[in-house]
Amino acid sequence: MPSREPELESSLLRRARDGDREAFAALVLRHRREALQVALGFVGDLEDARDLTQEAFLRALSHMHRFDVERPFFPWFYRILRNLCFNFLAKRGRHGECPLVLERDGGIDPAGAGVSPLQSLEASERGERIWQALCTLSPEHREIILLRHFRDLSYQEIAGFLHIPRGTVMSRLFYARAALREALESRLGKEGPTLAEATEAS
Amino acid sequence: MNLDRARQLLMAKLDGELEASEAAELEAALASDPSLRRELLRLEALGHELDRYRLKDPADEVLEALARSVIARTGLHLGWFLAGGGALLLFAAAVVAVLRDPALPLVFRGSAGGLLLGLSLLFAVKVRERWLERQHDPYRYVTR
Numbered sequence: 317m318p319s320r321e322p323e324l325e326s327s328l329l330r331r332a333r334d335g336d337r338e339a340f341a342a343l344v345l346r347h348r349r350e351a352l353q354v355a356l357g358f359v360g361d362l363e364d365a366r367d368l369t370q371e372a373f374l375r376a377l378s379h380m381h382r383f384d385v386e387r388p389f390f391p392w393f394y395r396i397l398r399n400l401c402f403n404f405l406a407k408r409g410r411h412g413e414c415p416l417v418l419e420r421d422g423g424i425d426p427a428g429a430g431v432s433p434l435q436s437l438e439a440s441e442r443g444e445r446i447w448q449a450l451c452t453l454s455p456e457h458r459e460i461i462l463l464r465h466f467r468d469l470s471y472q473e474i475a476g477f478l479h480i481p482r483g484t485v486m487s488r489l490f491y492a493r494a495a496l497r498e499a500l501e502s503r504l505g506k507e508g509p510t511l512a513e514a515t516e517a518s
Numbered sequence: 519m520n521l522d523r524a525r526q527l528l529m530a531k532l533d534g535e536l537e538a539s540e541a542a543e544l545e546a547a548l549a550s551d552p553s554l555r556r557e558l559l560r561l562e563a564l565g566h567e568l569d570r571y572r573l574k575d576p577a578d579e580v581l582e583a584l585a586r587s588v589i590a591r592t593g594l595h596l597g598w599f600l601a602g603g604g605a606l607l608l609f610a611a612a613v614v615a616v617l618r619d620p621a622l623p624l625v626f627r628g629s630a631g632g633l634l635l636g637l638s639l640l641f642a643v644k645v646r647e648r649w650l651e652r653q654h655d656p657y658r659y660v661t662r
Contacts, residue, residue: 341589348585352576363578366584406652433572443571464533465568471535486526489533497564 322388329385332377344373347390350467351397357462358401358453368404372397391477402455457492461501464489519547532565536552 325346331339351372354364376383376393383392450458463469463477471485478485519527527544530536536544549556616622616630 337589337592340592341585344585344588348581348588349576352581352584353573356576356595362580366580368583370588371593374591377592442567443650446567446571461568462573465565466571466573471533483526486529487522489529490525492566493529493561497560500564500567 325389326385329380329383329389333380333383333385337366340377343389347393350390353467354394354397354462355401357466358398358455358459359404361433364404368400369397372400375400391473394477395479398459405455445503446500449496449503453492453495457489457495460485460488460492461496519543524551525557528554528561531558532561549589 325343328339328343328346332343348369351369352365355368355372356362359365359368372393375396379396383389450461453461460474460478463474469477471482474485475482476481480488484507524544524547527536527540527547530540531544548558613634614629617627617634619627
C-alpha cells in the first residue's frame, strides 16, 4: 500500500486542497495503480474499473477540504472508491457474475514463473475457479479476502481502511474464508480433487 | 474460550498476527478441541492455495490513460457543476415566472404547469424504482 514518503504526501495534499492541479496530478500518479487494482477487484471489468477510479479521484479532489492532510491519503480515498464500486454493483444488479477472468488485464495470475505450459494452464484454471468462487461471496467477505490476501494488508491496516475493530476483522475473515472454502470445494468437487488434495498435489 | 474467540485466534495464527498472550490461549483451545484443529488445517490449505495467486497488474498504457483523463477532467468537474446548477435554477425561475404571469395565455401557463408536473412525476417514479431495486440489492447491508 502506498504509505511511502508521508511528508511529501502531506505536502501534496495541502497543495491540492489549496487548488494546485499539479499537486493533485502527482497524487493521482502515486496512487493510480493501487486504485485501479482495487476497483478491478470489485467490479471485474477494466473499463468500468477505470471509470470508477476516475470518478473517485475527482470526488476526492472536490472533498479535499474535509480531509485531514496529516493523515495518509489512500485509506480515505479507498472508502470513496469502494462506495462508488458498491453503488455501481448494486445498480448493475449482477452480483455473482465475474467478468474479470475473461479480461487480459484483470483476474488472478499465477504468481510463480518458470513452469511448464501444462502446469501454467492448470494454474490458470485453478486461478479462474478461485476467482469465480470469490465472486459468489457477499461484498464484505469478498472485500476482506481481497484486502488480506491480494493486497497483503495487516489487521491494523484493514481495521483502519474499513473503520472496524481488530476483532471484527478477524471474525469477518473467518466467515469469509469459510464461505470461500465451501464455494471452492463445491467447484473442485464437481471437476476434480478436494482443495486439500489439490494443494497437496501442486 | 467461546467459539467466536477461538475462530478469531485461528485467523490471527494463520496470518501471523497472533500476540504472545493470544498464542497460549489458542494452544489451550487447540489441545482440547479436535474440530478446531481440523478447521485450522482446512483453512491453512485454503491459505496456501490463495498464496499462489496475485491480482494482475494493470498495463502501463492503461495507467497512463487513466492519469491523463483524471487530470483533464479536473477542470471539467467545476464547469459541469456550475453549468448544471445554473441551468436548473434558470429553468425553475422560468417556469415559476410563466405560472405567475396572468398576462400570458392560458396555453403557456398550462404547458409550463404540465411540464413541471411531468418532471415531478418522472422524479417520483425514479425514486420509487430505486427503492424497489434496493429491496433486492445484495449490497444494501454494506456499510457505506
